Amino acid sequence: MPVFLxxxxxxxxxxxxxxxxxxxFGMYCCGPTVYGPAHIGxxxxxxxxxxxxxxxxxxxxxxxHVRNITDVDDKTIRGAQAAGQTLGxxxxxxxxxxxxxxxxxxxxxxxxxxxxxxxIPQQVAMIKALVDRGHAYVAKDGSVYFKVCTCPDYGxxxxxxxSKLETQSENSAGEANDAxxxxxxxxxxxxxxxxxxxxxxxxxxxxxxxxxxxxxxxECSAMSLxxxxxxxxxxxxxxxLCFPHHENEIAQSExxxxxxxxxxxxxxxxxxxxxxxxxxxxxxxLYTLDELVAKGFTPMEVRATLxxxxxRSSLNFTxxxxxxxxxxxxxLERGTDRLLAAAGFTRAEFAAPVAxxxxxxWGRFAKAWEVxxxxxxxxxxxxxxxxxxxxxxxPSAEQARQxxxxxxxxxxxxxxxxxxxKAEVAIxxxxxxxxxxxxxxxQSKDFAAADQLRKDLAALGWxxxxxxxxxxxxxx
RNA sequence: GGCGCGGUAGCCAAGUGGUAAGGCCGGGCUCUGCAAAAGCCCCAUGCGUCGGUUCAAUUCCGACCCGCGCCUCCA
Numbered sequence: 302m303p304v305f306l307x308x309x310x311x312x313x314x315x316x317x318x319x320x321x322x323x324x325x326f327g328m329y330c331c332g333p334t335v336y337g338p339a340h341i342g343x344x345x346x347x348x349x350x351x352x353x354x355x356x357x358x359x360x361x362x363x364x365x366h367v368r369n370i371t372d373v374d375d376k377t378i379r380g381a382q383a384a385g386q387t388l389g390x391x392x393x394x395x396x397x398x399x400x401x402x403x404x405x406x407x408x409x410x411x412x413x414x415x416x417x418x419x420x421i422p423q424q425v426a427m428i429k430a431l432v433d434r435g436h437a438y439v440a441k442d443g444s445v446y447f448k449v450c451t452c453p454d455y456g457x458x459x460x461x462x463x464s465k466l467e468t469q470s471e472n473s474a475g476e477a478n479d480a481x482x483x484x485x486x487x488x489x490x491x492x493x494x495x496x497x498x499x500x501x502x503x504x505x506x507x508x509x510x511x512x513x514x515x516x517x518x519x520e521c522s523a524m525s526l527x528x529x530x531x532x533x534x535x536x537x538x539x540x541x542l543c544f545p546h547h548e549n550e551i552a553q554s555e556x557x558x559x560x561x562x563x564x565x566x567x568x569x570x571x572x573x574x575x576x577x578x579x580x581x582x583x584x585x586x587l588y589t590l591d592e593l594v595a596k597g598f599t600p601m602e603v604r605a606t607l608x609x610x611x612x613r614s615s616l617n618f619t620x621x622x623x624x625x626x627x628x629x630x631x632x633l634e635r636g637t638d639r640l641l642a643a644a645g646f647t648r649a650e651f652a653a654p655v656a657x658x659x660x661x662x663w664g665r666f667a668k669a670w671e672v673x674x675x676x677x678x679x680x681x682x683x684x685x686x687x688x689x690x691x692x693x694x695x696p697s698a699e700q701a702r703q704x705x706x707x708x709x710x711x712x713x714x715x716x717x718x719x720x721x722x723k724a725e726v727a728i729x730x731x732x733x734x735x736x737x738x739x740x741x742x743x744q745s746k747d748f749a750a751a752d753q754l755r756k757d758l759a760a761l762g763w764x765x766x767x768x769x770x771x772x773x774x775x776x777x
Numbered sequence: 778g779g780c781g782c783g784g785u786a787g788c789c790a791a792g793u794g795g796u797a798a799g800g801c802c803g804g805g806c807u808c809u810g811c812a813a814a815a816g817c818c819c820c821a822u823g824c825g826u827c828g829g830u831u832c833a834a835u836u837c838c839g840a841c842c843c844g845c846g847c848c849u850c851c852a
Binding site for chain 2: 312330331332333334339342343344349460461462492516539540543545549569570571572574609610619621622626627672678681683684685686687693743746755759764765768773775
C-alpha cells in the first residue's frame, strides 16, 4: 500500500506514487536561506520532510529528494556585508552550520542540494523564456517582472481568484504595496530579475537585461527544472511559502516550459509556536539547536519534540515538551530492550534497515506502520508503538524477532535513533570520593553515615543510584 | 475583506456515526536499610457553546464563541 498524504492544491488525501512511466519519486523541498543559524521552526519543516522521504523509502519507493540552499537574496547580501565577508564565504559558514545541525537531528542528506548562486544561468534562461513568451516584461531600470495577468490560472494553489482580488494597500509587514515604486505594472507582479543596485556591492551577474541578480521565486523554479524536470511528484515547504512563493513558482515554471502540472502534490507543514507564542525575533524565542543543547537537551530529544504533533497542526514547542520527550524516549528504549531480550538480540543487532531494503515482517507493528502511512500521522504511529510495547503477554522469540523487524523500520522512518551514547558527565573528584565513601559505609551497614553522605552529595547537586553490585553518580 | 487551520483530561496529543490511542505529570502497589531505578495498577460518562439530522454524534449539518495562520520575498 502506498503512503497517502494530504495535497494542498486538491485538498484531498492522495496516494504518493511516481508518475506513470517513471521509477523514481521526485520531491523538491524549499531549503534554508543561509544567513544565520536555522531555528527549530525551520527544522520542524525539514524534519517532517525527512520523515516523508524515509517513509516513502520504507514503503519501497526510490526517492530523489532535492532541497536547495538559498544563498543569494537581500538577507544574505546584507549579512555578508555586515560581516565584512564575500557572499560566498558568508553563506558557506551558515551552510556548514546548517549541515551540522541537520546531521545532529538525524536528517538524511538530500540526494541533491543545489545552490541558487550556482544556478544563475538556468534562472536567466528561464526568465528569458518568460520574456520571449510574453509572460514577463522589462522595467525601465532593467529589472524583469512576471506579468501575473498573463497566467489565467494564477492562484490555483491557494484558490484565490486574482482577477477579482483587490490588491491590498500594504503588505503584512505594514509596508506600502506601491506598484510605481517598483516600476511594476501591477502590484501583483513580482520580480524575476532585480537590476544591479549600489547596495548589492560585488553581488551581481550579467543578463540580457543588464547586470543584476535573480529574484527569490525564480530560484526554486530553475533548480527544480534542472534536477527534476518540468514536472515532478511532490513539492514541499512551510505553510508560509504557500503564498506567494509556491504560487509564483507554479506560474513561472508552467509559463516558461509550457507544461502544466508542475508539481503533482503539494506538501505544507504548519508552523511552530514557542511557549504559546508565535515565534519571532522581537520576542526572542527563535530557538536554535545550539541553544537547546546548551540547556542540556540532546538533538534526538529535540527531534522527538518536533514530531510530537501532526504536521498539519501548529505545534506549541515548550521546554516541558522536550522534557516529556526525554522521558518518552527513555521509555521507548526500555521497551525496545525488553523486545530485544525476548528475541535474543543485542542492541548492536538492532540496526536501522538500509533504506532500500524492504523487509517483509512488521510483526505487531503493522498497525503502527499503517497509521504512519495515512497522512504521516506520527503521533498516532507512536501511540501504536507504545501500545504494543506495553502489551502484557511476553512474546515468543519468533514473535519478538518479527516485531523487531517492524519496530526497526518504524524507528528508521521516524528517524529516531535509540541507544545513542550519552555524553559522559565528568564527575568531580570530591563527588567521586563522597560516592566511594558512601558505598563503603553502605557495605559495612553503617546506614547513618551512608544517609549523611547521600545528603552531602545532594548538597553538591548529585544523586547516587544504588545498583546490586555498584553505584552510579548522576547530576540531579 | 479574501483564503485556510484549530478548540479532546493538570500538560502534550491521536482518533472514531456505536460509546474516548499514546506520552508526560500525579496517585497507589511491588521491589528496596534509605533514596532511586524498574515493573504493575489507577487517572476524561467526557471531546468550545447552542441547535439540527440519526436508533445512536465527540465524530455529520447549521449557527455562534474563542484561538491561530497566510494575503508579495518568514520553514
